[in-house]
Amino acid sequence: MARNITPRQENYSQWYLDVIKAAGLADYAPVRGCMVIRPTGYAIWENIQAKFDSAFKKTGHVNAYFPVLIPNSFFQKEAEHVEGFAPELAMVTHAGGEKLEEPYAVRPTSETVIGYMYSKWIQSWRDLPVLINQWCNVMRWEKRPRLFLRTSEFLWQEGHTAHETAEEAREETLKMLGVYRDVIENELAVPVIAGEKTAGERFPGAVDTYTCEAMMSDSKALQAGTSHFLGQNFAKAFDIQYQNREGELAYCWTTSWGVSTRLIGALIMTHSDDDGLIIPPRIAPVKAVILPISKDESIAANKILPIAKELAAKLDDSLGGMYTKIDTDFHARPADRFFTHLQKGVPLRLELGEKDLAAGTVRLVRRDTGEKIDVKSENVIDTVKKLLDDIQANLFTRAKNFREDNTYDAANYDELKEIINNKGGFVRAYFGGSIEDEKRIKEETGGATPRVILPGDNRGKCFITGQDNARLTIFAKAY
C-alpha cells in the first residue's frame, strides 16, 4: 500500500486532507463549499452527539425542531446580529414555482426564529426557564471551505434558553460552558481552556461570549464550542416578555450555546499522526479490530475466524456495544491490512496468527504508541479494557503536554510578535484593549487574535494600552 499521507512537517494542510481521505471521513460535495460526511465520519459524529445529548438531558434540557428557513426581516431586528450574519446568508427567493414575497434565509443560527416562537409560548414566570436544544444543519456561505473546519453547511446543536433573571441566565451560560469542557476533555480527549472571549470575538448580538479553546498539533488555536449570555438583546428584538412574580411585564434573559461537526476537525488535528487518524476510544465507532492472519487463506477463514468471532462477541459483551470489528481481507498482505486500520485510527489492533494460537496468546497493538503486547488468551478481555482506558488517558495527556510546551508568556508587544512569528503556539499576555486594538494586533502579527481570557483573576498592565488591571489573555493564530 502506498504511503498516501503527506507528513505533517512537509505540509500540515495537505496532511489534514490526506488523513480525512485515507480514513474515509468526508468528501467535498458538488455544491460550493459543502461537504458529504461519509459513514466513518458520521459514526464519529453520532458518538459525539450521544455524549453531548446525554449531558444536555441530564442538565434538564429537551430537544425540539425549528424551521430551516428564516424570514429575512427577522435578521434586521437585532442590529449586531444582522451585521454579523448578512454576508454569509444563502437566500431562498423562489418556491413552488413562484417568486416569494419576502426571501427566506437558510438558517445560519436560530436565535431569531426561536426568539419569535418563545414570544408566543412564554406568558408567565411559571413558564420559565425554557431550556431547549436543537440538533440540525446550518448554512454560512463559505468562500474558502475546509472539510469539517469551514464549510457552507455543517451540522451542530444550538441550545436556546430563556430565564427570569440575569443571574440565572449567566449561570446557565457558564453551566453549559462547563458541560462542553467536560465532554470535550473527557470523551474527545481534547484539552481546552474554558473562559471568556474579548469584545472583538463575541457572537453577534451577545453581551458575553465564552469559549472552549483548544490547541491543534500545529500549535494553532481552534474554537471548539461557545456559550453566549445574550442579556435582553434578543428578548427585546423579539418581544419575549412574561408576567413576573410581581404581576408586571418583563423581558426574559436568554442564552445560546453550540458545538458543531467542527469538533471532528479538532479531533483529527489534536490526535492524529503521519500514519493517519487516531480516534480516542470513548468516541471510536470501532474500538478494537481483530485480524485472523495466516499465509494460508483457508486456515485464516476456517480455523482462525471462528476463534476471532468468539473473541469479538466476548469483547462486545464486555464493552457494552458493537465496538469490535473483524478484518476478513485474508487475500491481502498483513502489512497492508495493518496499514488500513492505522489510517482509520482504530485504537487497538488484535492480531491472531497461527503462532499466537499455538502459544495461546493474542498480540495487541496500540494505535497511539505502536506498542506491541502479547497477552495470554484468558487475559485478553481485561487487558483490552485496561488498554482502551490507557489510550484515552494518554491521548489527553499527550495533547495537554503539547499545549503546555507550546504556551509562552509575553511581557510586551514586541515579545508577543516575536513568539507568534517564530514559535507559534499560545501566548499569554495582559490585555485590556479595544476592538480596534484587536484588529490592529491581528494585522501586525499576521493573524494572531485574542482566543480566550484565562479563567481566574489574573490582572496586570495591558501590553497595548499600558493600563493596569488588564486580564491575562491567550493570543494565537486560529482556525
Add this chain to the structure above:
Amino acid sequence: MARNITPRQENYSQWYLDVIKAAGLADYAPVRGCMVIRPTGYAIWENIQAKFDSAFKKTGHVNAYFPVLIPNSFFQKEAEHVEGFAPELAMVTHAGGEKLEEPYAVRPTSETVIGYMYSKWIQSWRDLPVLINQWCNVMRWEKRPRLFLRTSEFLWQEGHTAHETAEEAREETLKMLGVYRDVIENELAVPVIAGEKTAGERFPGAVDTYTCEAMMSDSKALQAGTSHFLGQNFAKAFDIQYQNREGELAYCWTTSWGVSTRLIGALIMTHSDDDGLIIPPRIAPVKAVILPISKDESIAANKILPIAKELAAKLDDSLGGMYTKIDTDFHARPADRFFTHLQKGVPLRLELGEKDLAAGTVRLVRRDTGEKIDVKSENVIDTVKKLLDDIQANLFTRAKNFREDNTYDAANYDELKEIINNKGGFVRAYFGGSIEDEKRIKEETGGATPRVILPGDNRGKCFITGQDNARLTIFAKAY
C-alpha cells in the same frame, strides 16, 4: 379546565389540530407551510428514530450526511424525477451576497446528489452493496399545509442502496418494507398493509414502489412509509458504474426508502380520542405519571412526594430508562391534573392519595380504556409493566379491528363508488387499469385512489377494464 378539544364526530380536522395543540406537539412556524416540532412532539420523534435506526443498523446499514442543497441541473437528469419534484422545489438563488451561477434546490429527496457521490465512490463489485441511510430535513413546498401530514419542511430518513444485481436490489426493497412494517406495527402499534403501489402512485423515477398503508380513525388511508426499487434509472442518470466480476463495466441497481415525521400524524389519528392524545407505551417519552394528591398542599409536598420519588426511581430502574414523571402541581385541582395527562397521552396514571397510602395501595388508571385499578404497593412495579404491555397490545388490536370493520369488498365500479361515498374506509376490488383509469376513478369517486395492491396472489376480473388476472387492490380516500 375547559374542554378544549373538538369532538371527532363534529369536525375531524379540527379535532386533529386540537389534539396537537393540547398535547403541545407542534406549532405553525412564521414560514409558509413550515412547522415547529415542540419538545413533547420531538421526544416522540426521537423514540421513533431510535427504533428505526436500530433496525437499520441490525440489517447492515450505516448513516451518512449529504448536502441540503442540490444543483438544479441534477433534477433534469431523470425525466420522471424532475417532473414529479420540480413544482415543489424551494430554490436558493443568492448566497454570500452574490447571485449564484446555477440555482440550488433545497433537497426534496436525495436520490440525485447521492447518485452523484455513489458514481465517485463505487469502482468495483467489491465496493458493493453500498447500504447508506440519512436522517435529515427535506423541503417540498406545500400550499395547503397540515401539521405532521403535509408541511413544506419535514424530518425523515432516506435509505439509498446500490447493488450488483436486480435480484439483490429487489430483495433489499422488500427487506426494508418488512423493517418498516415491523417497527410501525410493533412499536407504534399502527397496523399496516404492506404491498406494492400501482403505476399511478409510484415514486417519480422508480420502477416499483412498495408502501405500508394504514387506516386512520376517520377510516381514510395514510401512507406511512415507502420503499422503492429504482432499477437502473438513477444509475444511468448519474453514471453509477462498477467493474463486475467478469471485469466489465456495468450499471448498479439501486433502491431508496423513507419514513418521516408524518408517522406522528399517523400515531395521533390511529390511537387518540376525544380527550386528546394517546401514545403507545413503547414510543411514549413518559410511560407513567405519578400524582401525589392531597387537599393539603404541604402533605402532598412533604409526606407523599418522597414516596412518589421512591416509586419513580424503582419504576425507572425496572423500565430501563427515565420514563416516569412526577406531577407536582399540588395547587391545582386533581381533576385538572388528571386532564392534563389525559391530553398528553401518558399511557398510565398513578394516583397516590392519602386514602391510598392508608390502605397501602396505589390507584392505576389506563389512558386507553380509562379503567381504574387499585393495586397493593408491593405489586405496583410488576402491574405497571404488565399494564404497559397490555395497553400496547390493546391499541394495536383496537386499530386492527377498526380497520377490519371498515374494509369492504366491491364487485364492480358502482359498488365501489357507493361504498366510498356512503361508508368510507378501505374497499377491496380487482384492478388492472392504467394511470389514466386511476385518475378517472379519483375524479369520479371524489378522491379515492388505489392505496396498495394486497400481498399474495389474489387475481380476478378488473372492475374498470374487465380484463382477467387483475390484482386485488385497496381503494380509499387518503391523507
